[in-house]
Amino acid sequence: MLKITTLTNAESIILRLEGRLAGPWVQELERCWGSTVGTTTNLPLSVDLSAVTYVDSDGKNLLKKLHQQGAKLVASGCLTSCIVSDIAQVARKGERTK
Numbered sequence: 001m002l003k004i005t006t007l008t009n010a011e012s013i014i015l016r017l018e019g020r021l022a023g024p025w026v027q028e029l030e031r032c033w034g035s036t037v038g039t040t041t042n043l044p045l046s047v048d049l050s051a052v053t054y055v056d057s058d059g060k061n062l063l064k065k066l067h068q069q070g071a072k073l074v075a076s077g078c079l080t081s082c083i084v085s086d087i088a089q090v091a092r093k094g095e096r097t098k
Helices: 024-039 057-068 078-097
Strands: 002-008 013-021 045-055 072-074
Touching (some): 045 078
């Protein structure tokens, strides 16, 4: 199960995730992301992973895609911090090779 809460203020939009980013919930996050990006102005978008307990490979791939599209990934704890660090490291390596 994954709970997705959209928090909007004058400076940004945050998608707060709680639970497991796996299976059908990956597609649900992608749908939620698409509708949020499609209906907003140029506000910065963040994905808060602080309450995520598990991420499968499809979830990691989606997070990479969201990061590439400009999302800031916010993490706390070992699991999500490691995932965000890996994604940021891959992005930095990709920037150096371009």
